[in-house]
Amino acid sequence: MAKRVNPMAVKTNTTYDVFEAARELNVTPATIRNWIKDGMEAMTSSKPYLILGSAIREYLRSKKAAARRPLKDEQLFCPSCRTGRKPVGMKVTLSAVSPKTDILKGVCQRCDGTATRMISHEQHQTFASIFRISAEPNSKD
Ligand SMILES: [Zn+2]
Known part of the structure; x- marks a missing residue:
């Protein structure tokens, strides 16, 4: 090291x-x-x-x-664990953070904390096949 x-x-x-x-x-x-x-x-x-x-x-x-260690496709980043974790039930919510970027949020399998991952619109399809994505409850669509 x-x-x-x-x-x-x-x-x-x-x-x-x-x-x-x-x-x-x-x-x-x-x-x-x-x-x-x-x-x-x-x-x-x-x-x-x-x-x-x-x-x-x-x-x-x-x-x-x-x-920084890159995340595997099926992982979000958990700040509490300081590493990539799968979300509980592979369930995530998606909300927009900018015109080109969205954030996925899920519950860390290990610590129950909120784990997140920033994705671009181009990556939607990829992640839609990995996670069970739902829109944030307050989302317009
Ligand atoms: Zn965690």
């Missing part, structure tokens, strides 16, 4: 060279160079490369989001 890096160790409005960034974040300069290769925004037109603290934070945040 990779060691934890604290994005708050860098200041958003400060620029760092590779060595400064490495020191602040307690990683090796090679790690910082790898992040740049991996897509972290940096001013690489001249040496030393300079990296804005906000770019470092942004990069680390997106890495963290990508590392």
Whole structure:
């Protein structure tokens, strides 16, 4: 497991060279160079490369989001269990959160908490075949 890096160790409005960034974040300069290769925004037109603290934070945040375990098709995310869970009876309600996105809500099989999953309209058919979807009681349709 990779060691934890604290994005708050860098200041958003400060620029760092590779060595400064490495020191602040307690990683090796090679790690910082790898992040740049991996897509972290940096001013690489001249040496030393300079990296804005906000770019470092942004990069680390997106890495963290990508590392989150993806849900299986039949799962919702339960914030209490902090993982994917099947809803009780595979029953979920659906309500719109934006013109393109809906949220599925069900009851976590494990803890009885509310588990949710954001889905796009394009995914409706897929999830309709997995869950027993009903509209929220206060929904217009
Ligand atoms: Zn749960």
